[in-house]
Structure formats: structure tokens, C-alpha cells
Amino acid sequence: MSNAIESRIAELGLTLPDAPAPAANYVPFVQSGSLVFISGQISNGPDGLICGTLGDDTSVKDGVAAARACGLALISQLRAACGGDLTRVKRVVKLTGFLNCTADFTDQPKVVNGCSDLMVAVFGEAGRHARAAVGAPSLPLGVAVEIEGIFEIA
Structure with missing residues (x-):
């Protein structure tokens, strides 16, 4: 479906991936009232999983790209x-x-x-959000970043 948000994504030179299938026994999202809770999306780009450890073999710049990939997957699930x-x-x-x-x-x-910058670029003021950024000693499949989200929909 073509709409203003999809047009903005195209203007940014981005393409949404297909909504990733769950990797285990969970659903990709749950809607409760007007809120949509999206399960953690791992860093996966056009060339496959974006793996690594920030502070060791992965730069902040590469981590930002991994977080952006998570954001695209979140928008696909949304x-x-x-x-x-x-x-x-x-x-x-x-x-x-x-x-x-x-x-x-x-x-x-x-x-x-x-990811945060992507949400604001795509959704404008509605993209501004509360947030937590947490370090972990490892993530599923060795990925660099995983991000989950809560969204309000009409």
C-alpha cells in the first residue's frame, strides 16, 4: 500500500525487509488495545546477520548501522x-x-x-520516544544489536 510513510521511507533511500519470522517459540508482535509490542529484532542486513562485539571487533559506526537495520525490521513488523x-x-x-x-x-x-534517528526520520515528531540502551555480554546468534519496541496505532 502506498502512503506518506512508505513514500518517506523511499525518499530516505531505504527499503523495508520482509517482516522476519520468529526464531523460537514466540510471536513477532502482540497488540493490546492501541499498543503494539514488537519482539526484539536482531541486526540483520542485506548480506545477512550483523555480528560482532562493540568495544572489541565492531566499531560504533558499524553498531549504528546494525541498530538502523534493527529499526527497519521493527518498522516491517509494525x-x-x-x-x-x-x-x-x-x-x-x-x-x-x-x-x-x-x-x-x-x-x-x-x-x-x-534506530532512534531512523524512527524520527520516518515518523517525524511521532517518532520521538522513551528509550533504554543496555550492554550485554552476548546476544542471540552472535549479533551486535537487538532492539524491541512499543508503538501506538490507530
Whole structure:
């Protein structure tokens, strides 16, 4: 379905991936009232999984790109939750980012900005959200970043 949000995504030179299938015993999203809770989306780009450890073998710049990839997957899941119509999105409520990083890595907020900046670029003021950025000693499949989100829809 063509709409203003899809047009903005195209103007940004981005393409949404297909909504990723769950990797285990869970559903990709749950709607409760007007809120959509999207399960953690791992960093997966056009060339496959984006793996690595921030503060070791992965730069902040590469982490930002991984977080942006998570954001694209979140928007894909959101599109599925909205029946293909992203204009139903009223607000990005909260993002929680998890980073595979060393114990002394402290730039989690800079990395998760890759996703946060994408939400604002795509949804404008409705893309501004509450957020957490957390370091972890490992993530599923060795990915660099995983981000979950809560969204309000009409």
C-alpha cells in the first residue's frame, strides 16, 4: 500500500525487509488495545546477520548501522501489525536496545541512536520516544544489536 510513510521511507533511500519470522517459540508482535509490542529484532542486513562485539571487533559506526537495520525490521513488523498501513502509526512509544559489547564499552546510547534517528526520520515528531540502551555480554546468534519496541496505532 502506498502512503506518506512508505513514500518517506523511499525518499530516505531505504527499503523495508520482509517482516522476519520468529526464531523460537514466540510471536513477532502482540497488540493490546492501541499498543503494539514488537519482539526484539536482531541486526540483520542485506548480506545477512550483523555480528560482532562493540568495544572489541565492531566499531560504533558499524553498531549504528546494525541498530538502523534493527529499526527497519521493527518498522516491517509494525507494518504487518497495521495490516500494511503505516499511516495508522500514532507514536513510537519506547525502544529498548541491547548491545553485544565489552564490559568497558560505554557508547550504548550512540549506537542505539541508529534506530532512534531512523524512527524520527520516518515518523517525524511521532517518532520521538522513551528509550533504554543496555550492554550485554552476548546476544542471540552472535549479533551486535537487538532492539524491541512499543508503538501506538490507530
